[in-house]
Amino acid sequence: MTRNQIIKKIGNDELALIKDKNCFIFYMRGIGVCRHYVMVPYLNHLSLDRWVDEGKTFLQEIGQ
Numbered sequence: 001m002t003r004n005q006i007i008k009k010i011g012n013d014e015l016a017l018i019k020d021k022n023c024f025i026f027y028m029r030g031i032g033v034c035r036h037y038v039m040v041p042y043l044n045h046l047s048l049d050r051w052v053d054e055g056k057t058f059l060q061e062i063g064q
Contacts, residue, residue: 006055
C-alpha cells in the first residue's frame with residue numbers, strides 16, 4: 001500500500017498524506033493550517049480501509 005493508493009481510494013485530489021518523523025499527516029493543499037495526525041510510524045500499521053476512514057474523517061472535520 002502507498003500514500004497515493006490511499007489518496008486515490010479516498011477520492012479527493014486536494015488531499016495529501018505526508019510522512020513525519022513518527023507519524024503521518026493528512027492535509028489539504030491550499031489550507032495549510034488544517035491537519036490530521038495519524039500516530040503510526042509505518043503505513044502498514046493500519047489497513048487500507050482504516051487509512052481511508054482517517055482521511056474521510058479529516059475531510060468531514062474541515063467541511064469537505
